[in-house]
Amino acid sequence: MRILAFESSCDETGAAVVECELGPGSLPPRLRAHTLHSQIALHQPYGGVVPELASRDHVRRIAPLASQALKQAGLSIGELDAVAYTAGPGLAGALLVGAAMAHSVAFSAALPVLPVHHLEGHLLSPFIDAAPGEVAFPFVALLVSGGHTQLMSVQGVGRYELLGESIDDAAGEAFDKSAMLLGLPYPGGAALSRLAEGGRADAFAFPRPLAHDGSLDFSFSGLKTSFWTRVQRLSTTEGEGLDAALRADLAASVEAAIVDVLVSKSLQALRRTAHPRLVVAGGVGANRRLRERLLQASQERGFELRFPDLRFCMDNAAMIGFAAALRAQAGLAALRPAGDFAVHPRWDLSDAGLGGPRVRVGPAAAPSR
Numbered sequence: 437m438r439i440l441a442f443e444s445s446c447d448e449t450g451a452a453v454v455e456c457e458l459g460p461g462s463l464p465p466r467l468r469a470h471t472l473h474s475q476i477a478l479h480q481p482y483g484g485v486v487p488e489l490a491s492r493d494h495v496r497r498i499a500p501l502a503s504q505a506l507k508q509a510g511l512s513i514g515e516l517d518a519v520a521y522t523a524g525p526g527l528a529g530a531l532l533v534g535a536a537m538a539h540s541v542a543f544s545a546a547l548p549v550l551p552v553h554h555l556e557g558h559l560l561s562p563f564i565d566a567a568p569g570e571v572a573f574p575f576v577a578l579l580v581s582g583g584h585t586q587l588m589s590v591q592g593v594g595r596y597e598l599l600g601e602s603i604d605d606a607a608g609e610a611f612d613k614s615a616m617l618l619g620l621p622y623p624g625g626a627a628l629s630r631l632a633e634g635g636r637a638d639a640f641a642f643p644r645p646l647a648h649d650g651s652l653d654f655s656f657s658g659l660k661t662s663f664w665t666r667v668q669r670l671s672t673t674e675g676e677g678l679d680a681a682l683r684a685d686l687a688a689s690v691e692a693a694i695v696d697v698l699v700s701k702s703l704q705a706l707r708r709t710a711h712p713r714l715v716v717a718g719g720v721g722a723n724r725r726l727r728e729r730l731l732q733a734s735q736e737r738g739f740e741l742r743f744p745d746l747r748f749c750m751d752n753a754a755m756i757g758f759a760a761a762l763r764a765q766a767g768l769a770a771l772r773p774a775g776d777f778a779v780h781p782r783w784d785l786s787d788a789g790l791g792g793p794r795v796r797v798g799p800a801a802a803p804s805r
């Protein structure tokens with residue numbers, strides 16, 4: 437089965453081609469092509485994603501990216517079997533661009549479409565660059581991006597249980613807002629982390645919200661306020677603004693606070709579920725301190741640790757194609773006829789495979805073209 441996949445839920449436009457076998461004993465899906473355009477530069481002057489600009493840019497980029505992906509895979513539209521796309525959650529206008537593109541391609545070639553939940557894409561992203569058998573169920577997934585902070589128990593394809601999530605800001609948002617207060621351009625997570633390399637993580641004692649409340653939930657808004665207050669106070673007393681050493685200390689201390697909470701809750705989730713492995717997905721998964729701390733914990737405690745390749749940590753279409761392919765292999769793909777579509781800007785992952793007309797998938801009942 438050859439799947440063309442689209443991602444356009446926020447500020448990245450992506451198209452990818454994923455191929456998989458169906459039926460017993462099938463090999464894992466294979467990524468045949470992967471293209472991506474990031475809109476970061478477009479939104480940077482505004483300090484955050486501007487939904488209208490995001491939609492317009494998706495419209496401009498998505499068709500060329502699809503052509504490029506098909507070219508990379510050496511396939512024509514007629515050689516595809518299905519078109520997958522992110523149907524939610526995300527920005528409504530941005531989602532509609534990917535959905536409209538997917539349905540148009542599918543309609544023109546009489547292919548079925550496969551709506552995919554964006555977070556399911558992130559959850560299954562560690563399979564993209566893994567050797568067969570290298571990642572196995574069950575695992576705890578720490579999903580940390582600019583929009584989400586969640587701990588999930590992943591028992592198998594389509595079997596996800598939410599263990600805890602942020603009750604306010606996402607971890608990436610905490611990084612980005614702290615970075616902004618230090619004058620770093622949006623999205624400042626990576627820049628803040630680089631600045632932190634030259635600072636002392638124990639220079640300032642920022643709170644570790646909900647670290648020991650017994651839940652697996654997160655809260656970052658109090659930390660943000662505490663950081664803001666500290667920066668304001670220092671800016672007043674320092675007069676001329678913050679010198680380089682002080683900024684590095686602030687960056688290192690706030691990074692340590694965010695990472696401490698992420699690590700502590702992940703370890704609690706592993707204990708509670710007794711799952712043998714932890715998978716980290718989402719843009720914050722690129723954070724060096726988070727990686728080092730979790731690696732150290734995995735060596736001390738003997739759990740397996742997996743980070744997807746950095747290219748697949750951020751939003752991308754390969755993970756959407758993989759989620760579609762893994763669902764198809766598990767017999768859980770909600771393949772639908774093209775034409776009639778809706779997107780779900782807010783969408784609970786527990787509903788990811790539900791709703792709407794379905795065409796059963798399998799070698800004997802493959803959709804006709």
Ligand code: KG4
Nearest residue numbers: 581582583608625626719720722723750751
């Ligand atoms: O998953 P992602 O690419 O997009 C979504 O939000 O869906 O995640 C982007 C987030 C941003 O908040 C960005 O600042 C953060 O990931 N990020 C980092 C690092 N690299 C990206 N945060 C901390 N350290 C990094 N190295």
Ligand code: ZN
Nearest residue numbers: 558581750751
């Ligand atoms: Zn995402």
